[in-house]
Amino acid sequence: MSQFIKWPNTFCRAIIFFQFIRFIQADWESWWTYEGISGPDFWGRLNPRWSHCSKGQRQSPIDIDTSTLLYDPYLEPIKINGDYVRGQLVNTGRGISLLVDRSTTSSGDKHVTISDGPFSYQYTVSNITLHFGRENDRGSEHTIDGRRFPGELQLYAYNSQLYSNWSEAKREPNGLVAISIFIMVSGHPGQVVTLNQQQPNAALKQITGLLKNITKRGLSYTIESLSIMDLLPSSWKHYVTYEGSLTQPSCHETVQWVILNRPIYLSSYQFHMLRHSLKGDGHQDNFRPTQPRNKRSIRCNIVYENLGNSDRNVVDEQHHSSNTLMSTIQQVR
Numbered sequence: 001m002s003q004f005i006k007w008p009n010t011f012c013r014a015i016i017f018f019q020f021i022r023f024i025q026a027d028w029e030s031w032w033t034y035e036g037i038s039g040p041d042f043w044g045r046l047n048p049r050w051s052h053c054s055k056g057q058r059q060s061p062i063d064i065d066t067s068t069l070l071y072d073p074y075l076e077p078i079k080i081n082g083d084y085v086r087g088q089l090v091n092t093g094r095g096i097s098l099l100v101d102r103s104t105t106s107s108g109d110k111h112v113t114i115s116d117g118p119f120s121y122q123y124t125v126s127n128i129t130l131h132f133g134r135e136n137d138r139g140s141e142h143t144i145d146g147r148r149f150p151g152e153l154q155l156y157a158y159n160s161q162l163y164s165n166w167s168e169a170k171r172e173p174n175g176l177v178a179i180s181i182f183i184m185v186s187g188h189p190g191q192v193v194t195l196n197q198q199q200p201n202a203a204l205k206q207i208t209g210l211l212k213n214i215t216k217r218g219l220s221y222t223i224e225s226l227s228i229m230d231l232l233p234s235s236w237k238h239y240v241t242y243e244g245s246l247t248q249p250s251c252h253e254t255v256q257w258v259i260l261n262r263p264i265y266l267s268s269y270q271f272h273m274l275r276h277s278l279k280g281d282g283h284q285d286n287f288r289p290t291q292p293r294n295k296r297s298i299r300c301n302i303v304y305e306n307l308g309n310s311d312r313n314v315v316d317e318q319h320h321s322s323n324t325l326m327s328t329i330q331q332v333r
């Protein structure tokens with residue numbers, strides 16, 4: 001009898017043990033955070049495949065020190081083909097991402113490609129990730145002269161000329177590009193409120209409007225149609241570019257970054273919605289600290305004369321800094 005009682009006990013323990021192992025294996029990929037013992041300082045040690053996070057010398061994000069920018073007259077505007085995408089809006093528990101569906105059918109043009117600019121290949125948009133903080137004084141991953149912005153939208157694309165998908169491309173040379181757009185709070189005190197450019201971004205509004213359907217980690221919601229064009233600021237001609245990495249594990253150093261010189265805007269209420277969506281997971285900041293630039297050069301096509309240009313009529317010279325992000329550069333003549 002005693003044996004009969006003991007046996008299930010051991011059996012249960014074994015089951016629990018194996019379940020635990022399975023849990024670890026299944027969850028290994030997501031076992032990292034932005035704080036504490038699984039935070040950014042330890043990513044490289046959590047998993048041997050993430051060693052780049054600690055050993056890499058070309059990591060992202062970085063601080064963009066505008067006194068070291070190199071002006072490159074050959075940097076053309078970026079070309080974006082297509083407009084609408086379909087995808088899953090996911091609450092990852094650490095942030096909000098839109099995983100773009102891979103176009104499979106001929107029913108409509110639901111994929112968007114990026115080329116030209118500093119890129120030698122054509123890249124297919126695959127993923128949009130939002131970074132933000134607990135308060136308005138932080139949230140972006142990249143900083144400009146040490147200044148952090150309330151949010152940063154990262155539009156990731158993979159090299160679809162050389163590789164068949166994101167997972168393959170992220171490990172390979174020239175695999176990925178990321179276009180980074182800072183998000184500012186519209187109508188925030190200290191900013192000029194009358195400008196059209198400071199209206200909340202329409203496509204971002206569409207995303208924040210759906211957050212109520214993904215209030216918990218792991219939940220997702222299908223967006224049938226989102227305009228990438230609407231997500232971009234009024235002009236994306238002027239930017240900064242450098243070679244870096246993914247800002248999350250595995251931290252692969254295969255990303256050509258482009259940081260646009262114009263922000264997009266979101267209302268305080270929508271920022272609140274974003275923060276609220278991570279409430280169950282501790283309402284944390286979700287940006288990685290800036291990494292050393294080391295020997296990398298940061299190029300740009302921003303010239304002082306370009307500031308405002310098309311929008312000059314609506315922008316008082318004094319307020320350039322609220323409309324474009326970088327206004328001074330070291331020009332190589």
Ligand SMILES: *[C@@H]1O[C@H](CO)[C@@H](O)[C@H](O)[C@H]1NC(C)=O
Nearest residue numbers: 097099126127129166246248
């Ligand atoms: C989407 O981007 C995030 C942020 O870089 C990354 O962690 C994730 O693996 C990407 N997922 C897909 C399916 O592209």
Ligand SMILES: *[C@@H]1O[C@H](CO)[C@@H](O)[C@H](O)[C@H]1NC(C)=O
Nearest residue numbers: 102163164165166167168169
């Ligand atoms: C990505 O492409 C590689 C190479 O073609 C293939 O082996 C792999 O299964 C693909 N992965 C996914 C997630 O489709």
Ligand SMILES: *[C@@H]1O[C@H](CO)[C@@H](O)[C@H](O)[C@H]1NC(C)=O
Nearest residue numbers: 209210211212213214221222
């Ligand atoms: C999304 O959330 C809203 C408000 O909670 C609800 O009315 C709506 O039915 C939800 N939609 C889906 C498809 O779950």
